[in-house]
Amino acid sequence: MSAPAGIPPRPAAAPGGARAPAAAPRAPPCQNGPVQNQMQFPFGYGLHLENYSASSGHYPQVPHEAVPSQLNNQYVADYHSACYSIPVQSVMTPSVSPSMLNTQQLYSGAPHPVESAGGLTQGAISSASYLHTSVPQSYSALSSHYSSSTSSSVASQGFPLSSGHYAMPIISSAVYPNLSYPSMSVSSPYGQVFTSQSLPAVGQFKETNTFPNQSSTVPRTLQQQVPLGYNSTSWSTSDFRSAQDNFSRNNTGSLAKASNQINTVGVLDSSHPVSQNVQFTKPSVETSVVSSAVTSSIRTPVGDHLTEPASVPSNTQPSESLLQEGMQYGGYINNQASSAPAPLSSSSDDEEEDEEDEEAAIDSSSTTSSASPVINNYDALEGGGYPETNSAASSPVPTPQTSRMPKPFGYGYPTLQPGYQNATPSTSAMQPSNPGHHSGFQQYPQYPGVNQLSSTLGGLSLQHSQQPECLRPVNLTQDRNILPVSPVLAPVPNLNSDLRKLNCSPDSFRCTLTNIPQTQALLNKAKLPLGLLLHPFRDLTQLPVITSSTIVRCRSCRTYINPFVSFIDQRRWKCNLCYRVNDVPEEFMYNPLTRSYGEPHKRPEVQNSTVEFIASSDYMLRPPQPAVYLFVLDVSHNAVEAGYLTIVCQSLLENLDKLPGDSRTRIGFITFDSTVHFYNLQEGLSQPQMLIVSDIDDVFLPTPDSLLVNLHESKELIKDLLSALPNMFINTRETHSALGPALQAAFKLMSPTGGRISVFQSQLPSLGAGLLHSREDPNQRSSTKVVQHLGPATDFYKKLALDCSGQQTAVDLFLLSSQYSDLASLACMSKYSAGCIYYYPSFHHSYNPAQAEKLQKDLKRYLTRKIGFEAVMRIRCTKGLSIHTFHGNFFVRSTDLLSLANVNPDAGFAVQMSIEESLTDTSLVCFQTALLYTSSKGERRIRVHTLCLPVVTSLADVYAGADVQAAVCLLANMAVDRSVSSSLSDARDALVNAVVDSLSAYISTASNLQQSTLIAPNSLRLFPLYVLALLKQKAFRTGTSTRLDDRIYAMCQIKSQPLVHLMKMIHPNLYRIDRLTNEGAIHVNDRVVPQPPLQKLSAEKLTREGAFLMDCGSIFYIWIGKSCDNSFIKDVLGYPNYASVPQKLTQLPELDTLSSERARSFITWLRDSRPLNPVLQVIKDESPAKTDFFQHLVEDRTEAAFSYYEFLLHIQQQICK
């Protein structure tokens, strides 16, 4: 606390000292918003208090002594900050209430105009318990959203209104008290104008019990559904625990502070080892910072006043429509047309409704059956299934026959047909007849791939009288050109055209066998893996979003209603997964699209296999969490040398406004070398404040409530920090890295809310918990025998990940390393917490510009992409099928429930399935994934995908429906597991055996074929090629020098990439681009995109005269032959001749020539087709980087691996054995 003394006696120096203790103790919640900017003015004390009183207006009716005394306490600590003992005492105060009283008396001598506080709190009325109850919960003022909601509902259990905010299904983004903070706390010191503006807001709190503007619009019925004890006690207790925890830590750790200049890293005074207070803006800068802070804090309240009303109507609107419609009708809101008013029931509908109601009185048993009253855990939330799973016994019509043929029940009612019946009504009749209203939604089910392939597969039938294209035998050894000229499309399930149109897009949901074998015996005979490849959170351009008070689900298996259910009659539907007959709820009878009644089969849920529901409070365990981002940055010498900080900070600065989130979004930073540094960004500071914790064995949070700050309130400070950070550690000599303690601190910081931790690490962690040792033997890199150390070395990261996952926190790892850093161990922190992993081998900002650019682009995507918090995903499948293995980054919490702390649009998943009971009494099977998540706007949403596939009985049909890409991706996932649990050579053998077994099984079924040749069905003709590519992939190759980290990263990618990206990684696309023509070109947005044919991945296709583009998913290589046409080099690359093309070229210039335009439009088109922005690398024939290019030519022979032809011969040999 030597800060005041150490800092030059300028007016701004006072805040420097004053800030220090504000950071040190655990501040009470009411201190949340205070603008400590005021301290910058020499006369700032009075203002400061006034400011507090303004913010305390949130928690009105507080005994007036209590507020100021706590504030005083805080404040006096500031005031006497030169004294070391004071902060320690003030640490104690908030945690133990009796001691708080003592300290009140201790410090009450300081001059504080308490009256000013009284003046403002007058107008405010609320529960007095707020401040009192919040004392034990003062773990974090930042998370006061939660603590306040907890306490308020506890205090007022009898009043449904007070807990109304839990029940708000849609409008939760406006629920947070934080919303009003800026206007209150910031504005008041700047004059009466703002204070008066904030007063009416206080008045609103009075009505709605701290949740402004919104509670009045909450439908009553929803409120009543709210379980009163909703705040699961674990919340408050864990908070309490953490508070105590930190308190004791603070005590033992002898918290003390010392303020230093920027470059002082490390502990100066041994008697105060714990935290230092380092300022890192030069005094000259400080004045400008102050002024900008002042202007900004004036600006922000205005901005918030402006934005608040603007955002409120848009948020309330759905709920208003809900109100208008009442409980009876669900609203349907297209996400694009969310501003369009939800349809109201017309008078003609009312008549109809009356009729229906009479019928309903006879027929219906319960309409709101799907709402479960009290939820204890996520399992129940997302539907763990009711105990009575054997629904047939309890359902009114337990008929297996009804699946065959829906019985006509007298209404003359068009039922939705099961797919195997051909007499379905035409789709145009089933399409909603209101084209103007939701046209986007109607077009949705028509996927391009479906249309293109449907013609070729149209004649395919189950009887297969003529041999279908898929089964055409292909002689692999003779047919040299098996690769199609255009990218391989997913096979289309053999369903009738109506179901085919309704079916889920293969981009989100793919099965390795589009014809499901009827029995496990048949599956075993086919020797093909059965599994699903999922990409559930993909960026979708069109997605029907459904707002309905009741989400219709099967009562027994909790399946969401989907296009493949059958309506037995108008009032009942039969689940397609468990065959239970359910009632159609009353409100489901109304179709908001057509505004008609009695047509449940035309509801959007039943017309789309991919829908998103906006979930009610039944689907929440706690109020939707805000978006919370924590960045944990390595600042050891190694990291600074690599220079990644500049790129990260720059990207963050650029994308700060684009971070997904709402007004509650919070952000924090931790840096670490051999110590852990925290940054106090509490709004009101003139500059960010660095707190160093050197006790890495028992790391604690020096000031738990000001480390994660509201992004909007502290934006200036965050920007200051980000611009200062890259230069702060430029002279560091610290080579150690205490990653483990930093992660523990990050976990502590995040555990009250959950969110996302982004870890940037540049070397092997060498200190504290979780330290690792180098395990790689460089001499073994190209070993053909045993590759060791594929598994983690310690369980520290796994445990941490599981802890994080339990607290809804995901850890994303960016490893920027030049030497071995044991990714196998580090990756665990992301694998089990549903994070993602990025790896930049030999990263250096200037020596390796390609990696630097890649990091930049990845970060841009990473920071701005959609994100879902506290998610769970459940995969359900038709009775008889079961999932036995999961692949991807998540934690499997129970048999079919995946716990995903975060879900991002680039995450893919895979599951393996087995057939437990034979599927004899059904001809269709369905799979449904339901992903329940909290959007960055604080909405609870459920995204549901449903896939429907036919069941077949003959082996030939199984082969006809094989999806070779999905099968290869699933095999790759299985092989990763195998190589970790067993050995790499085992995994490789298993891959080869998969091809050998399936092809030999096929040959043995087709008896008329000659045994001597290698025959594959057309659907599997690429199988050997893809498996060979997999064997030459970094993850599985042997004999070629492969660094262990590279190998592990490839394995991580195989596990977590969605199919489209993974396929490009396994088998890149090669195009010749020096002779692009417009032949077969397609038009995209008025641009002509040439479509060059795919080339075989073989050097025989490369000519010295040509230029080739290889699309590896995350990187594009352009290879230029030695004698490449000069006109191409001149027109496209912009260099006069081949010799003048530089070695490291990463961009194509924009030249005004036809060939340049074509090349660029083609590359842009490829780029646009994926979310990741791939890096372009131009490789000259003689450049050393060409090995990167040539290693992807999988059909060629290398010294350690077969060529494609040799591989085929090898397979043939194995088959003949």
Add this chain to the structure above:
Amino acid sequence: MESVVFVFSLIDCCALIFLSVYFIITLSDLECDYINARSCCSKLNKWVVPELIGHTIVTVLMLISLHWFIFLLNFPVATWNIYRFIMVPSGNLGVFDPTEIHNRGQLKSHMKEAMIKLGFHLLCFFMYLYSMILALIND
């Protein structure tokens, strides 16, 4: 003396039987979704070492007291217990790993193992009981 050995074995065997039952109950709880994988595995891992020790003691006791048949009967099971404990990969949280228990049918194999052990211990129980009575009569 011999009766003391068998009385001790009997008590130990009872404990092992209870432990097996506890394993089965906890695993079936996990199967039925009543508890999550994390808590199930931490519960079970706690008892892996006691089970190992308990069974090894009986085996060694039988070797010392020269009951060859019972020793040979127990030996494979004890070896399996130790082998399983040693072969846990360094990254796993124990014999029961929450991240893997739902994969590759591990849950089922654990269940099967617990069932077999229960049967084995029941068999041992009666054997010890018989031997104990015999020893008591002989004394």
